[in-house]
Amino acid sequence: MLVALDALITERSVTRAAERIGVSQPSMSNTLSRLRRLTRDALLVRTTRGMELTPRAQELAEPLRRALLALDEVFAEPGPFDPTGASGRVTVAAADFVGMMLLPLVMRAVGSAAPRLQIDLRLPDPARVSQWLADGECDLAIGFLPSLSPELRISTLFTEPxxxxxxxxxxxxxxxxxxxxxxxxxxxxxxxxxxxxxxxxxxxxxxxxxxxxxxxxxxxxxxxxxxxxxxxxxxxxxxxxxxxxxxxxxxxxxxxxxxxxxxxEVAISMTWHDRTHRLGLHDWFRGMLREAAAELSPGPQPPSPSTT
CATH class of the missing domain: 3.40.190.10 (Periplasmic binding protein-like II)
Known part of the structure; x- marks a missing residue:
């Protein structure tokens, strides 16, 4: 109804307001009737010069436009995340050996791209890590964690024999x-x-x-x-x-x-909760982890068992 009111105030015509927002003229007339009841004001009145705004409608025009612009910002798609100005912290629950193999690569990339970002590392407790993620005690868990809550999101980083x-x-x-x-x-x-x-x-x-x-x-x-x-x-x-x-x-x-x-083979995965799924910072950091995992060399193969 706010969009309809803005169209009526801008166009000063039920027909043109209906065309502006893509509804029928009878539908817009019904909306105007509801708006009049809500505001206890005629809003649009017929004069010798055509339809004119009432003083109440004129008062509403500017606050209404500001409110609609604010709503547009709330529901707008976020722009590309820029890590250079990112601050705050990301809390990661990761097993020792994952931290040894993966996090040095990640921190080199983070230190260069997002120098104000802090990464907090903690050891995971398999019995509690699902709740940690849901409650926000940690943002991401990495490791061999096969028994986590099914509602969490998970992505395999690498497999390890x-x-x-x-x-x-x-x-x-x-x-x-x-x-x-x-x-x-x-x-x-x-x-x-x-x-x-x-x-x-x-x-x-x-x-x-x-x-x-x-x-x-x-x-x-x-x-x-x-x-x-x-x-x-x-x-x-x-x-x-x-x-x-x-x-x-x-x-x-x-x-x-x-x-x-x-x-x-052990699947080393990262898992996270929906609360951080669409946040630019966390999406970017997960991307850094994927890139670091792709850089890991497979390491030398142990010798094959003797066949003699």
Missing amino acids: LVCLVSAKHATIREEISLEDYLEARHLVFGSPFSAASTLETAIDASLASTGMRRVKGMQVASIVVGPYIVAQTELVATLPRRLATHYAGFLPLSVLPAPIPLK
């Missing part, structure tokens, strides 16, 4: 690890009830259980970052993402070996 990590000085495991070695070894596992790494270990155990096998767990650590240092100095075996394994094998006495059982 699982490999075995053993000490280069291991007493019995050398160039390959057999299924017998794997099942007899004591395993270092990652995670705790409050750690995203625990969901990875659960998936590995499920793969083993589907074929009637299980691991012997010798030690559990809360952080996936600590484990390789312990493996390097013990007879423990760890199963973890290949990029992380090869990273640590580059400076610790460790061997990266193919797993002796088929394990599904």
Whole structure:
């Protein structure tokens, strides 16, 4: 009705006002009647010079145009996001190894393109991260998070094969690890009830259980970052993402070996709530994550098991 009133005030004619907004003349006449009842004013009156605005209609003209312009701004499509002037913060829940592999690339890009933007990193709690996203405690979660709420949006960044990590000085495991070695070894596992790494270990155990096998767990650590240092100095075996394994094998006495059982690749995904889906800043930041994930090199392949 506000648009119709603006057309009537501008055109000073029911017929022309109807044409202006694309309705029939009887429809516009009915709208004018309703407007007269609402304002308790005739708004348009017939004179010897044609239809003229009443003093009340003249008073309404300018405030009405300002109100319509304000509404146009509210409902207008947002323009392209410009990160150079962006400020504030984006809170990300990400597992240790995701932060190690992906976030340095992201932060180099963010530091250059959006120098006033702050990124806050926190460790995810699988049992609570869906609620964090819904409540705004964090804006984005990244990692192996297969059991999140179905109403969240999710996008896979990259997939990662699982490999075995053993000490280069291991007493019995050398160039390959057999299924017998794997099942007899004591395993270092990652995670705790409050750690995203625990969901990875659960998936590995499920793969083993589907074929009637299980691991012997010798030690559990809360952080996936600590484990390789312990493996390097013990007879423990760890199963973890290949990029992380090869990273640590580059400076610790460790061997990266193919797993002796088929394990599904880990899908590293980002997930977010609808409340941030259309916000320019968050859409741009998710784009930065996709670009960084595309830049990740696949890393060296572990040697294939011997066929002799």
